[in-house]
Amino acid sequence: MKILELRLANFRNHKKLILNLDYEIVLLTGANGAGKTNILEAVYALSTGKSIKAKYDRDMINYTARFTTAGADIENSSGKYLLEMQVIKEPDASNISSKKTKVNKVPKSLVSFSGIFNSVMFSPEDLNIITGSPSERRKYMDAILVQTDKNYKRNTSAYLKAVRQRNKILEKIAEENRGRDEIGYWTKKCLEHGTYIQEQREKLFDYFNKKLPETVEKLNGKDTAVEIKYLMNEISEERLKKHEEHEVHAKTTLVGPHRDDFCIFHNKHNLSEFGSRGEQRSVMLALKLCEINYIEQENDERPVLLLDDIFSELDENHRSSVFNILEQQQTIITSTEPPDFLSTKSNTHEIKVL
Amino acid sequence: MKILELRLANFRNHKKLILNLDYEIVLLTGANGAGKTNILEAVYALSTGKSIKAKYDRDMINYTARFTTAGADIENSSGKYLLEMQVIKEPDASNISSKKTKVNKVPKSLVSFSGIFNSVMFSPEDLNIITGSPSERRKYMDAILVQTDKNYKRNTSAYLKAVRQRNKILEKIAEENRGRDEIGYWTKKCLEHGTYIQEQREKLFDYFNKKLPETVEKLNGKDTAVEIKYLMNEISEERLKKHEEHEVHAKTTLVGPHRDDFCIFHNKHNLSEFGSRGEQRSVMLALKLCEINYIEQENDERPVLLLDDIFSELDENHRSSVFNILEQQQTIITSTEPPDFLSTKSNTHEIKVL
Structure with missing residues (x-):
C-alpha cells in the first residue's frame, strides 16, 4: 500500500x-x-x-x-x-x-x-480515545472497520438511519399515543444492521484482546496486566422487547451499537480514570500497533502509517x-x-x- | 510563596x-x-x-x-x-x-x-482548555480567581446553589403551573452573586487581553494577531425578564455566568477549530505565563509553578x-x-x- x-x-x-x-x-x-x-x-x-x-x-x-x-x-x-x-x-x-x-x-x-x-494515523490527540467520551471510542472502532470491511460502512449508514426513524416514532408514541404499528419495521432494520455491526466489533476486540497484552509487555519490558473489554450494548429481539416501555418514555432507542463502548483495564483498574499519562500513552501506542496489524491481517497488506x-x-x-x-x-x-x-x-x- | x-x-x-x-x-x-x-x-x-x-x-x-x-x-x-x-x-x-x-x-x-x-500547574492536558468544552474553560477561569479573591469562591458556591433552586422552581412552573411567587427570591440571588462573578471574570480578561498578544509575540518572535474574547452570558434584570418564558419552557436557567465561555482568535480565526496543534500549544503556554503574572499582581507574590x-x-x-x-x-x-x-x-x- x-x-x-x-x-x-x-x-x-x-x-x-x-x-x-x-x-x-x-x-x-x-x-x-x-x-x-x-x-x-x-x-x-x-x-x-x-x-x-x-x-x-x-x-x-x-x-x-x-x-x-x-x-x-x-x-x-x-x-x-x-x-x-x-x-x-x-x-x-x-x-x-x-x-x-x-x-x-x-x-x-x-x-x-x-x-x-x-492508512493508520497516530497523533497526540489519540489519548482522547482513552480519556474521552464513548462516542470517540465508537468513532475509533468504526474508522478501523470501514477500512477492512466494505459491508461495515453500508451497515452503519443503514443502522443510523433506522435508529433516527425509530426515535421519531417513539416520540410520536410517547406524545400522541400513535404509531405503534409503524415501529416494527424500523425495529427489524435496527436488529438486522445492528447485529452485523456488533459481530464485526466483537471480532476486532477478540483480536485486540489476544494481541494487546503482549504488545504492551514488549513495549514496557515488563509484565503488565492489560485487558480491553468491549462493552457491547447488545441488540437482540429479547432486549429490545424488554426495554420497549423505557424507550417510549425516553423517546429514544436505548439498545444497540450506537451505545457501545470499550474500556481498558490496567493492573485491574480503569486506565482512563486511574492510569497515569505515561501509562495511557504506552497502552495507546500498543493499541495503534495492534491496529496496523489487524488491518494488515484483514487486507493482506500493510496500511500507510501517518x-x-x-x-x-x-x-x-x-x-x-x-x-x-x-x-x-x-x-x-x-x-x-x-x-x-x-x-x-x-x-x-x-x-x-x- | x-x-x-x-x-x-x-x-x-x-x-x-x-x-x-x-x-x-x-x-x-x-x-x-x-x-x-x-x-x-x-x-x-x-x-x-x-x-x-x-x-x-x-x-x-x-x-x-x-x-x-x-x-x-x-x-x-x-x-x-x-x-x-x-x-x-x-x-x-x-x-x-x-x-x-x-x-x-x-x-x-x-x-x-x-x-x-x-500554585499554577502546566500540563499537556491544558490544551483541552482551548479545544474542550465551555465547562473546561469556566473551570479554568474559576481556578485562577479563587486564588486571588476570597469572595469569588463564596459567590460561586452561593450562585450555583441559587441556580439549582431556581431550576427546580422553573420545572414546577412548567409542569404544574405553580411556583411563580417563589421564583423572585432565587432570581435576586442569582443576580447578586452572578454579577459579582462576571465582574471578576471581566477584570481577568481585561488583563489577559492586555498581556496575551505581547506574550505570544515574544514567544514566537514574530507579530501574531491574538485576541482573547470573554463571551459573557450577561446576567441582568432585563435579560432575565426577556428570557423568562424560554426558561420556563426549557425548565432551566439560561442566563448567567454558568453559561459563560471564552474564545481565542488567532490571525482572525478561532484557534480551537482552525489553529494547528503547534499554534494552540504556543498560545496555551503564553496564557499560562500571563496567569502566573496575574496571580502575582493580585497577591503581591509569585505562585509556585508546577x-x-x-x-x-x-x-x-x-x-x-x-x-x-x-x-x-x-x-x-x-x-x-x-x-x-x-x-x-x-x-x-x-x-x-x-
Whole structure:
C-alpha cells in the first residue's frame, strides 16, 4: 500500500500543493501553522472519506474558496488507482456541504471509495480515545472497520438511519399515543444492521484482546496486566422487547451499537480514570500497533502509517519501538525539525512545508 | 510563596510519603506510573482545595484506604502555615465523600483554606482548555480567581446553589403551573452573586487581553494577531425578564455566568477549530505565563509553578521561554528522565519517585 503523489486544491491553508510522496519514509518539516497536519488529514481522508479532526466536512475547505479537492495516485496489491475527493460548500451560512468521490475519474459512492487506500494515523490527540467520551471510542472502532470491511460502512449508514426513524416514532408514541404499528419495521432494520455491526466489533476486540497484552509487555519490558473489554450494548429481539416501555418514555432507542463502548483495564483498574499519562500513552501506542496489524491481517497488506508530531511525546523505549517498524510500510512523519534519530535512516526523504 | 515539606497518606498510589521540597527547583523523576503527577496533584489541591484531574474528590483516596490526608508546611509573605486536607469516603458505594481542611491544626472552611498557598500547574492536558468544552474553560477561569479573591469562591458556591433552586422552581412552573411567587427570591440571588462573578471574570480578561498578544509575540518572535474574547452570558434584570418564558419552557436557567465561555482568535480565526496543534500549544503556554503574572499582581507574590511532563512537548523556542522563568519562583518539575538542559542549573534538586 503506497501513496505516490498527493494533489491538493484549497485544502485548509494549502491553496495549491503537489507532493511527490513516493518514498519509504517521508518527513514533513516546517514551522508551527505551516500546514503539516493538514497534509496528513488529506491523506487520511482519501482512505476513509472523512476528516480525522474536522467536525464538519466543510472545515476542510480553505476560507476563501467554495470547494476543495484532494487527489492522489495510490498503489495497492491489485494495481494503481487515481482517487479524488471533492467537498463543496452549500451557498448558505450553515454547516452543510456536499461530497463527491471518484475512482479513476469515475464517480463512486463513499462505500466503494473508502478502503481502496488504507492508512493508520497516530497523533497526540489519540489519548482522547482513552480519556474521552464513548462516542470517540465508537468513532475509533468504526474508522478501523470501514477500512477492512466494505459491508461495515453500508451497515452503519443503514443502522443510523433506522435508529433516527425509530426515535421519531417513539416520540410520536410517547406524545400522541400513535404509531405503534409503524415501529416494527424500523425495529427489524435496527436488529438486522445492528447485529452485523456488533459481530464485526466483537471480532476486532477478540483480536485486540489476544494481541494487546503482549504488545504492551514488549513495549514496557515488563509484565503488565492489560485487558480491553468491549462493552457491547447488545441488540437482540429479547432486549429490545424488554426495554420497549423505557424507550417510549425516553423517546429514544436505548439498545444497540450506537451505545457501545470499550474500556481498558490496567493492573485491574480503569486506565482512563486511574492510569497515569505515561501509562495511557504506552497502552495507546500498543493499541495503534495492534491496529496496523489487524488491518494488515484483514487486507493482506500493510496500511500507510501517518505519524503526526508524536516523537517528542514518547520516551526512549517507546520511540525505538516505533522506530523499528518504520520500514515495514510507507510512513509519513510530521515534525517541526528533523528528529536526530532519523538521520541514521538513509531511506528518509525530507520535504519542507512552507 | 514556597512549599517546604509535603506529607501524604493514602494519596493515590502513595501510601505514605514525606518529601522535603525546600529548594528553588525540584525535579521529580521516575518511571511511568510511579506517581509523579499525583504529587503535583496533591500540591495543587493544597492551594485550591480541589483536585486538578479527578472527577470526584474520592478518586484521590488510595483504593485500599478509607481516607487520604495531604499536608504541607508552606511559607508566604505573611509567615509560615501548616495546611492539611483530608478526604473521607462515605461507607456506601456512591461517589460521595466529605472533605476537611485545617490551617495550623484549626478546622477552616474551604474558602479560608484555599488561597493561602498559590500554585499554577502546566500540563499537556491544558490544551483541552482551548479545544474542550465551555465547562473546561469556566473551570479554568474559576481556578485562577479563587486564588486571588476570597469572595469569588463564596459567590460561586452561593450562585450555583441559587441556580439549582431556581431550576427546580422553573420545572414546577412548567409542569404544574405553580411556583411563580417563589421564583423572585432565587432570581435576586442569582443576580447578586452572578454579577459579582462576571465582574471578576471581566477584570481577568481585561488583563489577559492586555498581556496575551505581547506574550505570544515574544514567544514566537514574530507579530501574531491574538485576541482573547470573554463571551459573557450577561446576567441582568432585563435579560432575565426577556428570557423568562424560554426558561420556563426549557425548565432551566439560561442566563448567567454558568453559561459563560471564552474564545481565542488567532490571525482572525478561532484557534480551537482552525489553529494547528503547534499554534494552540504556543498560545496555551503564553496564557499560562500571563496567569502566573496575574496571580502575582493580585497577591503581591509569585505562585509556585508546577510543570507536569511538559518539556518533551515544547520545541526549542518555547522550552527556553519556560527555562528563563524557572528561577523567578519555586518550581516543581516532573519528568521520566532528567532533561539535559536542566544540568546547567546548579540549584536543581532531583528527587527519585519510586
